Structures are given as C-alpha cells and as structure tokens.
Amino acid sequence: MEVGDVKIANKKPIYPVSTELRKYLRFYQRDARLPIGYQDLLHFHESFPVMDKAGRDTFWESPLYPPHELERIHQGLKVAYALLKASGNLRIVQHKYIERIDYCTFGNSNPFRVKIVNRLNDVYDYFYVKKADASRIYGLELEEIFSPNQVNYLVDGSTLIEEHIAGIPGDVFAKTRLEDTDYNPTRIAKEFVKFNERCRITLLGDMRSYNFVMQITPDFDDFQFHLRAIDFDQQFFEGNLKVYMPQFFKENLPYVQLAMEHLTDKTVLQYQQEEQSSIMYQARSEKHRLKELRDVSKKDKISTPENIEQLRNGLAAYCQDANYFRCDSMTDIIELNIKNVIRQVIS
Numbered sequence: 001m002e003v004g005d006v007k008i009a010n011k012k013p014i015y016p017v018s019t020e021l022r023k024y025l026r027f028y029q030r031d032a033r034l035p036i037g038y039q040d041l042l043h044f045h046e047s048f049p050v051m052d053k054a055g056r057d058t059f060w061e062s063p064l065y066p067p068h069e070l071e072r073i074h075q076g077l078k079v080a081y082a083l084l085k086a087s088g089n090l091r092i093v094q095h096k097y098i099e100r101i102d103y104c105t106f107g108n109s110n111p112f113r114v115k116i117v118n119r120l121n122d123v124y125d126y127f128y129v130k131k132a133d134a135s136r137i138y139g140l141e142l143e144e145i146f147s148p149n150q151v152n153y154l155v156d157g158s159t160l161i162e163e164h165i166a167g168i169p170g171d172v173f174a175k176t177r178l179e180d181t182d183y184n185p186t187r188i189a190k191e192f193v194k195f196n197e198r199c200r201i202t203l204l205g206d207m208r209s210y211n212f213v214m215q216i217t218p219d220f221d222d223f224q225f226h227l228r229a230i231d232f233d234q235q236f237f238e239g240n241l242k243v244y245m246p247q248f249f250k251e252n253l254p255y256v257q258l259a260m261e262h263l264t265d266k267t268v269l270q271y272q273q274e275e276q277s278s279i280m281y282q283a284r285s286e287k288h289r290l291k292e293l294r295d296v297s298k299k300d301k302i303s304t305p306e307n308i309e310q311l312r313n314g315l316a317a318y319c320q321d322a323n324y325f326r327c328d329s330m331t332d333i334i335e336l337n338i339k340n341v342i343r344q345v346i347s
Contacts, residue, residue, distance in 0.1 A: 017134050017158075021297075021300065023296075024293065032156050038131055038160075048064070049061055063102075099116070109233055128162045134300060143202075170208075170209035174255065189262045192247075196246050200241075208251040213227070235302075236333070239307030279341050280342050283338050298332070308330060313325075
C-alpha cells in the first residue's frame with residue numbers, strides 16, 4: 001500500500017436537508033417529530049471540561065442547564081431515545097434516566113452526546129444529537145446500503161439524532177492493542193484494506209483513526225475484526241481523491257505499516273476484490289433504494305464545482321478511465337465507481 005499525508009484544507013459547510021431528501025427520509029421512516037431539537041440543547045451558559053480516565057482533556061464539555069429547564073430537556077431526550085430505539089414505545093425508558101449530556105467543541109457538527117442509564121441495573125447507552133447535515137445523511141444512507149453495518153438515525157427539521165456505534169476508537173486501538181499477541185495482525189491488516197477500498201468507492205472522506213472504531217468479536221479459534229466508520233460529515237464533498245483513501249492519513253500510519261508488513265501485493269488485491277464483490281451484491285440487492293437516493297442527491301448541492309472537477313480528474317487518472325470526465329456531480333462519480341466495480345467483478 002502507498003502511504004502519505006493528506007490534509008483537509010477547509011471546513012465543510014453544513015448543507016441543509018432539501019425537500020426531496022426529506023421525502024426520501026419519510027418514505028424510509030427516517031423522519032420523526034422529535035420533542036427536543038439541537039437548538040434546545042445549546043441553551044446553556046456554563047460548562048466544564050470532560051476528562052478521560054487518565055486525566056487528559058477529551059475536548060468534550062458538560063453543559064450546565066438552568067434547573068427549571070433540566071426536567072424538560074431530560075424528558076425530551078428520553079422520548080427521543082424511545083423514538084430512535086423502539087419507534088416511540090415509552091416503556092423502554094420507563095426506568096431510565098439521563099445521567100449526562102456532553103458537548104463536542106471541535107469538528108463540523110458540534111454534536112451533543114447523551115448518556116442514558118437504566119436505574120434498575122445501571123446498564124447504560126449513548127446517543128447523539130446533531131445538526132441535520134445533508135452530507136452526513138447521504139453518508140449514513142450509503143453506509144446502510146453498501147456496508148455490512150446497519151445504521152439507526154432520525155431527522156426532524158434541523159436536528160438529527162443517531163445511535164451510538166460501539167467499538168474501540170481506531171487511534172486508541174492502534175496505541176494500545178495493535179500489537180496484542182492474542183490478535184492475528186493479518187486479520188487486522190485485511191480489514192483495513194477492505195475498509196480503505198469501501199471508502200474510496202463510496203467516497204466517504206476523512207477516515208482518520210479517530211473517525212472509525214474497531215469492533216472485536218471472539219470466534220471459536222480466533223478473533224474477528226471489523227472497522228466501522230462513525231463520522232460521515234465528509235461524504236463526497238472534497239476534491240482531493242486521497243481524502244477518500246484512509247491509507248493516506250498520517251493518523252492511520254500504524255495500520256498501513258501493519259498491512260505492508262503482513263500482506264503481499266497479491267493478497268491486498270484479493271481483499272480489494274472481496275470488498276468489491278460485497279459492494280456489487282449490495283448494489284444489486286438494494287437497487288431500488290439506491291436509485292431513489294441517486295435521483296435525490298443529483299438535484300442536491302452538496303459540493304462545489306471546483307471539488308467535482310478536481311475529483312473527477314483525479315479518478316480519471318487513478319482508474320485510467322476517461323468516462324470520469326463526463327461526470328457533472330459527486331453522484332455521477334459514485335455511480336461510475338459502482339458501475340466500474342460491477343464490471344471488474346463480473347469480468
């Protein structure tokens with residue numbers, strides 16, 4: 001695998017959810033009437049930093065809300081959680097309470113993270129309240145369609161709520177567990193290669209190690225590994241092709257080095273082809289949903305003409321395919337990516 005260091009030049013704007021996209025979300029039951037919105041959670045005047053177990057700043061803050069507002073906010077969040085997890089069945093939150101609300105001070109979406117706890121057994125869960133960004137929604141939908149992962153979220157106006165994706169943050173895993181002697185390094189390297197291929201084909205950008213998690217499943221004779229994206233803000237916005245290839249971020253260097261040490265060019269190609277086959281299967285099985293999403297996104301302004309031109313030129317050179325020069329939108333580029341995958345798999 002090639003290595004490098006790529007930087008994202010500018011902060012991506014928040015793109016509003018179009019009328020056509022809202023119709024799509026309504027049809028696929030992604031919309032809801034939420035009792036509380038993102039703007040409601042911004043009404044705090046003080047906060048204190050959230051530290052990790054080692055006493056380091058996490059760059060999250062815990063807001064302090066006025067006492068007379070706290071009950072309304074907590075009740076609204078519990079109902080939102082019930083809508084997200086159980087189609088609004090309030091019995092699932094009957095014995096739950098909101099223990100903490102955290103606010104992220106960096107990144108594009110500045111999300112709120114909510115910890116909800118079952119008072120009967122202290123089992124807890126997290127979910128997120130964010131600004132509704134069309135880019136992120138398209139990323140979540142493509143993740144649902146093309147990856148082996150299910151994603152759960154709801155949109156109401158300018159508010160988006162998402163369930164928590166469990167796993168060890170990629171940067172933490174690289175620092176603390178990558179060299180664990182109980183783990184097969186080839187399996188980890190294989191997963192990174194497949195993840196890199198999926199991001200490139202579906203144009204999911206900025207997959208630095210803190211934007212994905214490692215999920216570990218003990219098997220009868222070994223451990224299985226799976227990388228899951230947790231940040232979809234940079235879905236087909238940037239013009240630089242390398243933004244969509246996790247191997248080029250310096251934060252992912254430990255994974256790249258692992259792949260270079262334990263994989264050959266032949267096995268890298270094999271794992272890329274496996275991922276392409278999976279994407280082809282998903283594209284065929286979800287062809288109607290994919291077509292509807294394509295028709296909606298083609299009408300949406302979700303990047304800039306300069307970025308579209310730069311990316312199509314980059315892909316034309318990378319894939320040695322002049323058909324990319326005829327792409328007028330990010331949607332056209334992804335559609336051609338998928339068509340090329342299907343041709344390669346069946347040829």
